[in-house]
Amino acid sequence: MCLPLILVNNGEELEWEEDLTVSDLLTRLPYTFPIIIVYVNGEMVCREDYSSRTIPDGAAVRAIHLIAGG
Numbered sequence: 218m219c220l221p222l223i224l225v226n227n228g229e230e231l232e233w234e235e236d237l238t239v240s241d242l243l244t245r246l247p248y249t250f251p252i253i254i255v256y257v258n259g260e261m262v263c264r265e266d267y268s269s270r271t272i273p274d275g276a277a278v279r280a281i282h283l284i285a286g287g
Contacts, residue, residue, distance in 0.1 A: 221233040221234075221274040221275070222274075222275065223237075223242075223272055223274070223275065223276045223277070223278055224276070224277045224278065225242075225246070225278045225279075225280065226278075226279055226280060231245070233272070233274045233275070233276075236271055237271060237272045238267065238268055238269065238270060238271055238272065239255050239257070239262050239266070239267040239268075239270045239272065239278075240267040240268040242272060242278065243255070243267065243280070246280065248280060248282065250282040250283070250284060252282070252283040253280050253281065253282055253283070254280070254281045254283060255267070255278065255279070255280050255281075256278070256279040256280075256281075257270065257272055257273075257276050257277075257278055258273075258276050258277055259277070
């Protein structure tokens, strides 16, 4: 039996679960910067929607850190 998966960033496979939200996913991953842009299947998710936006089985998720320098 195949486990349901999602692909994160460079093809890293993570186990998917029903009702998995963007916020849930970000707590599982080792992101350290406070500003992150997330795309689910190519669609940008607004930060205020992270806790309500569910990720479907088989989704491609991309999380990008925004870093300022000077």
